[in-house]
Amino acid sequence: MKTKAFKKDKVNIITLGCSKNIVDSEVMLTQLRGNEIDAHHEADIPANVVIINTCGFIDRAKEESVNTILDYVERKEAGEIDKVYVTGCLSERYKTDLESEIPQVDAWFGTMELPSLLHKFNADYKQELVGERLTTTDSHYAYLKIAEGCDRPCSFCAIPLMRGGHKSRSIEDLVKETEWLVKRGVKEVMLIAQDLTYYGLDLYRDRKLNELLQRLSDVNGLEWLRLHYAYPSGFPVEILQTMRERDNICKYLDMPLQHISDRMLKSMRRGITRKKTEELVQNIRETVPGIALRTTLIAGYPGETQEDFEEMVEFVESTRFDRLGVFKYSHEENTHAFKLEDDVPEDEKDNRVAQIMAIQQDISFELNQEKVGKSFKVLIDRKEGPMFAGRTEHDSPEVDNEVLVTGKGLKIGEFYDVLITDATEFDLMGKLKADKSGRE
Numbered sequence: 001m002k003t004k005a006f007k008k009d010k011v012n013i014i015t016l017g018c019s020k021n022i023v024d025s026e027v028m029l030t031q032l033r034g035n036e037i038d039a040h041h042e043a044d045i046p047a048n049v050v051i052i053n054t055c056g057f058i059d060r061a062k063e064e065s066v067n068t069i070l071d072y073v074e075r076k077e078a079g080e081i082d083k084v085y086v087t088g089c090l091s092e093r094y095k096t097d098l099e100s101e102i103p104q105v106d107a108w109f110g111t112m113e114l115p116s117l118l119h120k121f122n123a124d125y126k127q128e129l130v131g132e133r134l135t136t137t138d139s140h141y142a143y144l145k146i147a148e149g150c151d152r153p154c155s156f157c158a159i160p161l162m163r164g165g166h167k168s169r170s171i172e173d174l175v176k177e178t179e180w181l182v183k184r185g186v187k188e189v190m191l192i193a194q195d196l197t198y199y200g201l202d203l204y205r206d207r208k209l210n211e212l213l214q215r216l217s218d219v220n221g222l223e224w225l226r227l228h229y230a231y232p233s234g235f236p237v238e239i240l241q242t243m244r245e246r247d248n249i250c251k252y253l254d255m256p257l258q259h260i261s262d263r264m265l266k267s268m269r270r271g272i273t274r275k276k277t278e279e280l281v282q283n284i285r286e287t288v289p290g291i292a293l294r295t296t297l298i299a300g301y302p303g304e305t306q307e308d309f310e311e312m313v314e315f316v317e318s319t320r321f322d323r324l325g326v327f328k329y330s331h332e333e334n335t336h337a338f339k340l341e342d343d344v345p346e347d348e349k350d351n352r353v354a355q356i357m358a359i360q361q362d363i364s365f366e367l368n369q370e371k372v373g374k375s376f377k378v379l380i381d382r383k384e385g386p387m388f389a390g391r392t393e394h395d396s397p398e399v400d401n402e403v404l405v406t407g408k409g410l411k412i413g414e415f416y417d418v419l420i421t422d423a424t425e426f427d428l429m430g431k432l433k434a435d436k437s438g439r440e
Helices: 019-034 059-077 089-101 114-119 159-163 171-183 209-217 238-245 262-268 274-287 306-319 346-369
Strands: 010-015 038-041 049-054 083-088 141-145 188-192 224-227 249-254 292-299 323-328 375-384 387-391 402-406 415-423 427-432
Touching (some): 019 038, 019 049, 019 083, 019 114, 019 141, 019 188, 049 059, 049 089, 059 083, 059 089, 188 209, 209 224, 238 274, 262 274, 274 306, 292 306, 306 346, 323 346, 346 415
Parallel strands (some): 010 038, 141 188, 224 249, 249 292, 292 323, 402 427
Antiparallel strands (some): 375 387, 387 402, 415 427
């Protein structure tokens, strides 16, 4: 079977992994189109070139990336497409091995090799397009990557191997990009990086996250500004007052803690203790009343005893996070923890993950029940059958709760006052709040 003939390349970009990869794919898409190349993102179209932006974070993500590559290689061999290019974290970390194991891939690129990828299309990296990013998310929200890489020494994490050291983008460039996004209809901007709280130390020799928040919050037309991936050690507490004072900064913070046992935190090289962690959580909640805290934990880290795990269970039960996820420890080569024995059996890791999530499910149900009868500002994301699905300021897309709203004539990308009428573990149900005349 011969490949369908195309006069010009038609490119389809496939993105795997986290929101940071989404931004990288959006930059790639912008550059390709800026060079007059017919490029699309995860579109259901006949394309003769496929670019796979991979994730290499943990075993499950690596497996998904490899399976996706193999799937498109099979389609290439069947004559459905001409070329397969692979970029992203998996390619950065394992390029040499992958080149020999999957030789059918036409070219492999690391995380910082977009110019080289563009050259495959006889295209150049256009500096004038920096900040003018096409988005692939719903048109009313976008991610804003404020830095690349990470300087933290966490023992379990391979991100520095794939992304390099921390490199902040300038405040001016980030303000310019935010203004550009808002002018094109974006109402919610989510700040992302490997570590938000380190922002500015490399560029300005000082932590500048608070100044960045203030400058972005001042952008006319920006309705919501949301913070993802804050590191607890060295947390810039001055941002809390800004969050409290600025109405368009969501009362929401994603702060991965990973563990709470001092013994585990030390082995993980997190630079913080349980006492300091609890003091920080208390300070955040006292300074920003009503804030929703999201965290992630790791179960089954090398040397994690039953006592360490039970301490984490007690912490989850007593702290009552609004949102919480658990990763099963993945033994990653070339990390500091790889020198340790991966001594927690896989089935025990699974059991610990399930136990934590069962506890969090109960907590989430109880917290959601407290919202019944209250009204919230809700941003509508999509139509869901006869209802509309949206989010409060306490929820980030894809990972957090949704609000299912009954009503007619709601518009996607618009805000509505919604009265919560019912709740489950991970979703709220509501209806439009009636005005003084009784109309909804």
